[in-house]
Amino acid sequence: xxxxxxxxxxxxxxxxxxxxxxxxxxxxxxMLLGIFSLLIALNFFILDAADVALTEAxxxxxxxxxLFLGALALTSERERLGTRHRWLSLAVVASATLVVLYAxxxxxxxxxxxxxxxxxxxxWYLEKTPEYVDIPNVVTAVLGSFRGYDTLGEVFVVFTAxxxxxxxxxxxxxxANHRPPGxxxxxxxxxxxxxxxxxxxxxxxxxxxxxxxYVQFHGxxxxxxxxxxxxxxxxxxxxxxxxxxxxxxxxxxxxxxxNALMVGGALLYGGVGLAGIVLGSNFLDYSVLGADPVAGxxxxxxxxxxxxxxxxxxxxxxxxxxxxxxxxx
Amino acid sequence: xxxLILDVVSWALxxxxxxxxxxxxxxxxxxxxxxxxxxxASVTDTMGAVLVLTGVMLQAGLSLxxxxxxxxxxxxxxxxxxxxxxxxxxxxxxxxxxxxxxxxDEATDS
Numbered sequence: 001x002x003x004x005x006x007x008x009x010x011x012x013x014x015x016x017x018x019x020x021x022x023x024x025x026x027x028x029x030x031m032l033l034g035i036f037s038l039l040i041a042l043n044f045f046i047l048d049a050a051d052v053a054l055t056e057a058x059x060x061x062x063x064x065x066x067l068f069l070g071a072l073a074l075t076s077e078r079e080r081l082g083t084r085h086r087w088l089s090l091a092v093v094a095s096a097t098l099v100v101l102y103a104x105x106x107x108x109x110x111x112x113x114x115x116x117x118x119x120x121x122x123x124w125y126l127e128k129t130p131e132y133v134d135i136p137n138v139v140t141a142v143l144g145s146f147r148g149y150d151t152l153g154e155v156f157v158v159f160t161a162x163x164x165x166x167x168x169x170x171x172x173x174x175x176a177n178h179r180p181p182g183x184x185x186x187x188x189x190x191x192x193x194x195x196x197x198x199x200x201x202x203x204x205x206x207x208x209x210x211x212x213x214y215v216q217f218h219g220x221x222x223x224x225x226x227x228x229x230x231x232x233x234x235x236x237x238x239x240x241x242x243x244x245x246x247x248x249x250x251x252x253x254x255x256x257x258x259n260a261l262m263v264g265g266a267l268l269y270g271g272v273g274l275a276g277i278v279l280g281s282n283f284l285d286y287s288v289l290g291a292d293p294v295a296g297x298x299x300x301x302x303x304x305x306x307x308x309x310x311x312x313x314x315x316x317x318x319x320x321x322x323x324x325x326x327x328x329x
Numbered sequence: 330x331x332x333l334i335l336d337v338v339s340w341a342l343x344x345x346x347x348x349x350x351x352x353x354x355x356x357x358x359x360x361x362x363x364x365x366x367x368x369x370a371s372v373t374d375t376m377g378a379v380l381v382l383t384g385v386m387l388q389a390g391l392s393l394x395x396x397x398x399x400x401x402x403x404x405x406x407x408x409x410x411x412x413x414x415x416x417x418x419x420x421x422x423x424x425x426x427x428x429x430x431x432x433x434d435e436a437t438d439s
C-alpha cells in the first residue's frame with residue numbers, strides 16, 4: 001500500500017515540477033512550489049520520516065512561500081524570457097538525468113533491510129540511544145548528540161544566510177528610505193481593515209506559538225525540535241505581521257531582539273560545546289554536563305535544541321522583515 | 330458487534346467524504362470563473378473534511394489521536410472560511426467581478 005501511495009505522490013510531484021518549469025507567471029510558480037513541498041512532506045511522512053516531513057511542511061510550504069512572495073512584491077511576477085542558451089541547458093539537464101537514471105539501477109530495492117544505509121551506523125544508533133541518551137526519539141538523539149557537529153554546522157549555515165540577507169536587504173530606519181508614519185501605504189498596515197482575517201488571525205497566533213513551543217520541547221519524545229519549532233514560531237509572528245502590519249510586529253519584537261536571538265542561539269550551541277571541554281571532555285560531549293552521563297545528555301540536547309530554535313526564529317523573522325522593509329521603502 | 334457498527338459507520342462517513350472531495354475537485358476544474366470555482370472547492374473544505382475526519386475519529390476510538398483529530402477539525406472549520414474570504418476579497422480588489430454570466434475571469438476595472 002505504501003508503494004501505491006508513494007508512486008501516486010511521486011507522480012503528482014513530477015507533474016507539479018513540470019508545471020513549475022512550464023509556467024511563465026512567477027506567482028503561479030511560487031504557489032506550485034508550496035504544493036511541491038507539501039507533496040514531498042507527505043512522501044517523507046509515508047516513509048516514516050515524521051521529523052523531516054514536519055520541517056519540510058513548515059519551512060518549504062510555509063515560510064519559503066511567504067519569503068518568495070515578499071521577493072515577488074519587490075520584482076515582477078512575469079518571468080523574463082531568456083531563449084539564448086536553451087539547447088545547452090536542455091542538453092546539460094538531459095545528460096544529468098541520464099546519469100541519475102543509470103545510477104538508480106545500482107540502488108537497493110525499496111525497503112530492503114540489507115541496504116547499506118541500514119547496515120552502516122544506523123543499527124548502532126538504534127541500539128545505543130537507549131543506553132547513552134535514553135530518549136524515545138532516536139532522530140533527535142542522532143541530530144543533537146551523536147552528530148552534534150553536523151547540526152552545529154547547520155545552525156551556522158542558517159546564521160550565515162541570515163547575515164547575508166541582512167547585509168543585502170536591510171535598510172536602516174531613519175535613512176533615505178524613511179517615511180513619516182502618516183504616509184504609509186496600504187502594504188504597511190497589513191490587513192487591519194479586514195475584520196474576519198484579523199479576528200481569526202489574532203485568535204490563531206497564540207495557538208501557533210504554543211504549538212511551536214510544544215514542538216520545541218517535545219522534540220526528544222516525538223517528531224520535532226529546534227528547526228521545526230523555529231519555523232512555526234516565525235510563522236506565528238509573520239501571520240501577526242500580515243494582519244496587524246509590520247510596524248506593530250516590530251514594536252512587539254524589535255529587530256535588536258531578533259539579532260540577539262540569532263546570535264544568542266548560535267552562541268548557546270557553541271557554548272554548550274565549549275562547556276564540554278571546560279568540564280574535561282570533548283567538544284559537544286554533553287555527558288559531563290549533568291550528574292550522570294544520561295542526565296547530561298538530556299540537558300545538552302535541550303540546550304542545543306533551544307539554540308537551534310532561537311537562531312532559526314531570529315533568522316527567518318529578520319529575513320521577512322528585511323523583505324517587508326524594502327517593500328515599503 | 331459494536332466494532333462492526335463503528336466500522337460500517339466510519340466506512341460510510343469516509344466514502345461520503347470522498348464523494349464530496351471528488352465533487353469539489355470536479356467543480357473546481359469545470360466551473361466557469363473564479364467565484365464559482367471557489368464555491369465548488371469549498372465543498373472539500375467543509376463537508377469533505379468534516380466527514381473524512383469524523384470517519385477517521387471513529388476508527389481511532391477514544392484516544393489521544395481523536396482529540397488531535399478534533400483539534401484539526403476545529404482548526405480547519407475556522408481557517409478555511411477565513412482563507413476563502415481572503416481569496417475572494419483579494420480577487421474583488423484585483424477587479425474580477427462576481428458575474429455568473431461571464432465565461433472566464435477578466436479584470437473588468439475600467
